Amino acid sequence: MNRLSLSPRSLPSSAAVLFSLAFALSACSGAHQATPAPAPAPAPGAQSAALRIAERYRVAAITTRRFTPEAYWRIVGPLVAKPGFRTEEIGRSLNGRPIRAVTFGEGKTTVLLWSQMHGDEATATMALADIFRFLGEATGDSVRERLRRGLRIVAVPMLNPDGAEHFQRRNAAAIDINRDARRLATPEGRALKALRDRLSPAFGFNLHDQNARTRVGRDGKQAAIALLAPAFSEDRSYNAVRTRARLLAAAVAQTLAPEIPGRIAKYDDTFNVRAFGDNMQRWGTSTILIESGALPDDPQKQRLRALNVVAILSALDAIATGRYERADPAAYDTLPFNATDGYDLLVRGGRLVLPHQAPVAADLAIDYEDAVAHTGPIVRDVGDLSDAVAVDTIDATGLFLHPVGVLAYSDGEGTWLRLGAPATIEIRRGADRTSALVRRIGHVR
Numbered sequence: 052m053n054r055l056s057l058s059p060r061s062l063p064s065s066a067a068v069l070f071s072l073a074f075a076l077s078a079c080s081g082a083h084q085a086t087p088a089p090a091p092a093p094a095p096g097a098q099s100a101a102l103r104i105a106e107r108y109r110v111a112a113i114t115t116r117r118f119t120p121e122a123y124w125r126i127v128g129p130l131v132a133k134p135g136f137r138t139e140e141i142g143r144s145l146n147g148r149p150i151r152a153v154t155f156g157e158g159k160t161t162v163l164l165w166s167q168m169h170g171d172e173a174t175a176t177m178a179l180a181d182i183f184r185f186l187g188e189a190t191g192d193s194v195r196e197r198l199r200r201g202l203r204i205v206a207v208p209m210l211n212p213d214g215a216e217h218f219q220r221r222n223a224a225a226i227d228i229n230r231d232a233r234r235l236a237t238p239e240g241r242a243l244k245a246l247r248d249r250l251s252p253a254f255g256f257n258l259h260d261q262n263a264r265t266r267v268g269r270d271g272k273q274a275a276i277a278l279l280a281p282a283f284s285e286d287r288s289y290n291a292v293r294t295r296a297r298l299l300a301a302a303v304a305q306t307l308a309p310e311i312p313g314r315i316a317k318y319d320d321t322f323n324v325r326a327f328g329d330n331m332q333r334w335g336t337s338t339i340l341i342e343s344g345a346l347p348d349d350p351q352k353q354r355l356r357a358l359n360v361v362a363i364l365s366a367l368d369a370i371a372t373g374r375y376e377r378a379d380p381a382a383y384d385t386l387p388f389n390a391t392d393g394y395d396l397l398v399r400g401g402r403l404v405l406p407h408q409a410p411v412a413a414d415l416a417i418d419y420e421d422a423v424a425h426t427g428p429i430v431r432d433v434g435d436l437s438d439a440v441a442v443d444t445i446d447a448t449g450l451f452l453h454p455v456g457v458l459a460y461s462d463g464e465g466t467w468l469r470l471g472a473p474a475t476i477e478i479r480r481g482a483d484r485t486s487a488l489v490r491r492i493g494h495v496r
C-alpha cells in the first residue's frame with residue numbers, strides 16, 4: 052500500500068521548470084559541440100529548488116537511517132509497482148533474503164546503481180526510494196521524461212540485506228562484500244557481478260556512507276560527501292572509461308558545491324584489486340563512488356538523503372543530456388582528499404581537576420560511539436594535543452575540566468583518570484566542584 056498522499060497539482064509543471072533550472076542549464080546545446088567548454092556555474096538558488104523537489108518526493112514512511120530489508124520493500128514495493136518499472140530478484144543473500152533490481156526507462160544508455168553493499172550505510176538506499184517515487188509519480192515532468200527516454204536505470208537498493216538487518220557492515224559470513232569483487236565468494240557479490248555482465252552498463256554508481264569523523268583535508272570541515280572516480284589499475288592512469296567517470300564526478304561536485312560549500316572531499320584513489328568500484332571501472336563501466344559522511348545536526352542523515360537525491364538525479368540527467376562531458380574536471384581534481392586522522396571533539400586549553408590533586412594543564416580528545424548522532428563520547432587521549440585535529444573544538448582556555456562518574460576513580464593508592472571511559476565532563480569556571488558550570492559533555496550517570 053502506498054501511504055503517501057500527494058495533491059494532484061503538486062506533480063508536473065512547476066516541478067519540471069525548477070528541475071530544468073537546477074539540472075539542465077546547458078542541456079539544450081547538447082553533447083555535440085566540437086570544442087567542449089566548461090559547464091556554466093549553476094544559477095544561484097537552483098540547487099535549493101532541486102532540494103525542495105527532493106523534499107516533495109521524499110518517502111515519508113522512511114524517517115531514520117536504520118530499517119530492515121522487509122520494512123524497506125514493504126514501503127518501496129508499491130512505489131515501483133507503477134507503470135514504467137520492472138522489479139526482479141537478482142539473487143539471495145547468504146541468509147536467503149531477496150536482492151532486488153528495479154529497472155526504469157527505455158533509453159539506450161544503461162546506468163547501474165547499487166547501495167548499501169555495507170549494511171550500515173543506508174543514506175543512498177533512502178534516496179533511491181525517493182527517486183523511485185519521483186520517477187513513478189512525476190509523469191509529465193521534463194527531467195523524468197528525459198531520463199525515461201534516454202536511460203535504462205537499473206538500481207539495486209540494499210545489496211547486503213543480511214548486513215542491513217543487523218545494521219552491520221559485513222554480510223552474514225562477516226565478509227566485506229566490497230573486498231569480494233575478485234574472489235566472488237559471496238552470493239551478494241556474485242549477484243552484482245552477474246547483473247553487470249548481463250547489462251554491460253555504461254555508467255555505475257557505487258553508493259556508500261563513510262566514517263562521519265572524516266574531514267575535507269586535514270584542517271577542513273567534516274566531509275558531507277566524498278567523490279571518487281576509482282582507478283582501474285595500480286598506476287591510476289586515465290583511459291576513456293575512467294575519464295568519463297571523472298567528468299561525471301566533476302558534474303556532481305559542481306551541483307553540490309553551493310549547497311555544502313567546503314564539505315565535499317575526494318576519496319583516496321589507490322587501486323584496490325578486491326573492491327567493486329575499481330573492478331567495475333576495469334570491466335568497462337564508468338563508475339563513480341558517492342560516499343555520504345555526515346552533517347552537523349543531521350543525526351538520521353535526512354539532509355544528506357536529500358543531497359543524495361540531488362546528486363544522483365542531476366548526474367543521471369547529465370548522462371541523459373550528455374552535459375557531463377562539458378563538466379570542468381578541475382571541479383573534481385581540486386577537491387581536497389578525505390582526512391581521517393582526527394577526533395570527533397577536542398577540548399583545548401583547560402586544566403584537568405582530579406580530586407585531591409592539583410589541576411593539570413590538559414587537552415582532551417574525544418570520539419563518539421555514534422559519530423553521526425554525537426552519542427556515547429569516549430576519552431581517547433589526554434595531554435598536549437595542540438597538533439591534533441578534530442571535527443569540532445571547544446576552547447576551554449582558563450577553564451577547569453571536572454571528570455564525572457566512571458571517567459575518574461579513586462582507590463587506596465590515589466585518584467586516576469581512566470582512558471577509554473565514557474567522557475562525562477563538566478567544564479567549570481574554577482577548580483572547585485561548586486564553581487559555575489559552563490558546559491557539560493556527556494550524560495551524568
Ligand SMILES: [Zn+2]
Pocket residue numbers: 168169172259260
Ligand atoms: Zn561502504
